[in-house]
Amino acid sequence: MSILNVRKIQKQTAVQKVLESLKAYILSDDGTAGLKLPSEVELAEQLGVSRLTVREALTILEKEGYIARNQGSSTTITSFAKKLTCRIEDAREIAKFIKDNGYDSSVDEILYHWKKSDQLESENLSIEKDEEILVVEKRFLANGAPAAFCIDRIPKKYLSRTDFKTEELEDSMFYFVEKYCHCQLTHDFIELIPVVSDAKLSRLFDIKEGSPLFRVDTIEYSKDGIPVMYNTEYYLPQFIRFTACRTVAYMS
Template identity: 35%
Template sequence: MEIRRVKNRSLNEEVKEALYRYIKSMDIQKNNKLPREEALAEMLGVSRITIRRSLTELSHEGVIFRKHGIGTFVNADALQIKITFNPAQEFEKLIRNSGYKAEVELVNIEIKLAGYNGSNKLQIDPEDEVVIVEKVFYADGNPAIYCIDRFPRKLIEGDISPNDIKLSIFEFLKAKAGKIVTRDIVEISTAMVTEDDKLAAYMNSVKPKAFLVFESVNFDQDNNPVFYDTEYYDTDLIRFSSCRQKDIY
């Protein structure tokens, strides 16, 4: 595989993705050892520091492991994982990585006052308005993820078009507000949904069912909260895996 130079050397994520593509192209049954940092830096046209930073992140995610004095190696088991908790993925990409055709439906947009909870999460005044966007993401035509995004109305000048907001919330905020989401803080729980719940109607659930729930606050490039969301996953369709590193004492 030809490994392409990175266009913007300041984008660590692009370097990391390029390394991951390179790793996926390797025949790890024959050789799972990566080239030296100097060689990778030359192939990508970036500094060794940038390469080292990206390799460190891949190591934390379990994709690679290092043997002191020997080299850096690919973890074949980690490459079998389709969906991970970290890094976070956009829903449509997540669904495609699960092996399904992805579609999205915008089911509701409304504007409300932030209130105590919203103001606390977004660090705004309780009387400030927030835009609430509800979407359902489908996997091969079956509802797989229900998501509620909430962001300050004052971030967006002018009207908010349903066609615009149907896009990824990350792309929307980047295009309309210049906000680039770089990280989030997630709380994970479960929720039992009954046939009387609104969620049950959106997710075509005709009987009580447990959903995996992510509640997250998302931060921009200046470390300011820009939106918070609640995500409901049907684990019959979407399952997460994790390759965790262990503390060695």
């Protein structure tokens, strides 16, 4: 059984910076459940942004479940806000997911090669079968222990150059795509799949073969709706947990 979801990639706009600032406060020891936030005017003055920017940020925080707003009353922090530390609907780098779960993140293995796309890769990237693609493999550590393994695939035809250095693959693949494919990733489509480790994954994670893993298949889209990158990510459940706040809807 798999779970499908569509996520919007967060960009560093003024609204995003306000979001990060407010989330940091909400998730800190000072931001307790039921605590009322300052008014939009006060927040705008404190953060040095417009009231409209604050309002947009608060609207997002409300949708994500961090705050509750009622017309005519103050904005309050929800009782479960601190549980929303690693939201599945926010696209971000694996290193950020690991850090959000309270661990120091690092990468100790980076490999890349070129290959002809198989049927599944061709379908997910909307290219012809056997077209050449770049395949990047990374292993991520949490406090020095294997925590995640990622396989990124990019069609060669989208790369303006192929003389990149291995060190450039250590950073965010979002930035790599922007630099070498000259496009901006704006949305992705994900599928969540529970799996068990095979021989290769068991070696990478230092676990017994057949151990449970959390797998995320992701197709990254440009603003023009073109699938530019297809990723397969594997996570050890003890290091990374995803959360979501859902609106309850039922038939009465």
